[in-house]
Amino acid sequence: MIHSEPTAFDNVDGALRAKLTTLIDEGWEIWDKFDSEVRQKNWHPFVPADYERMLPALLALRAPGRTFLEWGSATGIVTIMADLLGYEAFGIELDAPLVDVAKGLAERHHSRARFAAGSFVPAGYRWKPTHGDDRPGTIGDGSSAYPALGHPLEDFDVVYGYPWTGEEPMMQNLMRTYGNKNARLLLNGPDGVRLYSGDRFETLTPIDVIR
Numbered sequence: 400m401i402h403s404e405p406t407a408f409d410n411v412d413g414a415l416r417a418k419l420t421t422l423i424d425e426g427w428e429i430w431d432k433f434d435s436e437v438r439q440k441n442w443h444p445f446v447p448a449d450y451e452r453m454l455p456a457l458l459a460l461r462a463p464g465r466t467f468l469e470w471g472s473a474t475g476i477v478t479i480m481a482d483l484l485g486y487e488a489f490g491i492e493l494d495a496p497l498v499d500v501a502k503g504l505a506e507r508h509h510s511r512a513r514f515a516a517g518s519f520v521p522a523g524y525r526w527k528p529t530h531g532d533d534r535p536g537t538i539g540d541g542s543s544a545y546p547a548l549g550h551p552l553e554d555f556d557v558v559y560g561y562p563w564t565g566e567e568p569m570m571q572n573l574m575r576t577y578g579n580k581n582a583r584l585l586l587n588g589p590d591g592v593r594l595y596s597g598d599r600f601e602t603l604t605p606i607d608v609i610r
């Protein structure tokens with residue numbers, strides 16, 4: 400008998416698996432081009448998550464009617480994956496040309512995922528950490544994109560971000576300040592995808608690390 404290694408796709412039915420695989424393959428092709436044409440010449444904050452590693456996290460949290468928001472959605476792959484999995488999915492990205500790429504991908508993959516150019520930081524927010532270093536890392540400045548999305552941060556059930564090292568506390572603070580008390584925050588990182596939840600995120604505890 401042949402035993403094959405389990406994969407993230409094992410719990411996904413055939414038609415959906417094919418759609419996700421095609422999307423992810425195109426996502427890696429776009430990334431390779433972006434890396435050689437843009438990122439090798441000038442530093443850029445877009446580095447993609449391991450899309451296959453995101454799949455179990457998205458599967459674990461999906462439920463009918465659940466809303467999903469990606470902070471810094473870049474080429475939109477994770478947001479489109481969420482839409483294909485049944486979330487009402489939205490992405491916000493500061494770099495407008497990347498938003499155009501995401502919208503084109505959504506159209507080609509028959510996804511209703513919606514994208515807005517601008518910042519995922521709500522207007523008027525000021526990051527004030529207890530340790531005093533209030534630099535936001537690679538989290539850039541721009542007009543808040545929530546008005547263009549037509550939803551405030553409080554409307555989202557699942558919020559996902561891929562912070563650079565040191566940016567996690569600001570993302571957690573954004574959820575504490577503006578997030579829905581029942582929302583989940585997914586943060587991608589070197590050890591896997593961390594899931595945070597809690598009453599208004601006051602006791603923000605990693606309740607699982609999805610590898």
Ligand SMILES: C[S@@+](CC[C@H](N)C(=O)[O-])C[C@H]1O[C@@H](n2cnc3c(N)ncnc32)[C@H](O)[C@@H]1O
Binds near residue numbers: 472
């Ligand atoms: C590390 S990449 C993650 C890309 C994607 N979320 C993923 O997981 O594959 C971070 C992205 O956030 C974007 N970004 C940085 N600051 C932002 C802000 N304030 N509002 C919206 N997007 C931002 C960057 O342009 C970049 O595309």
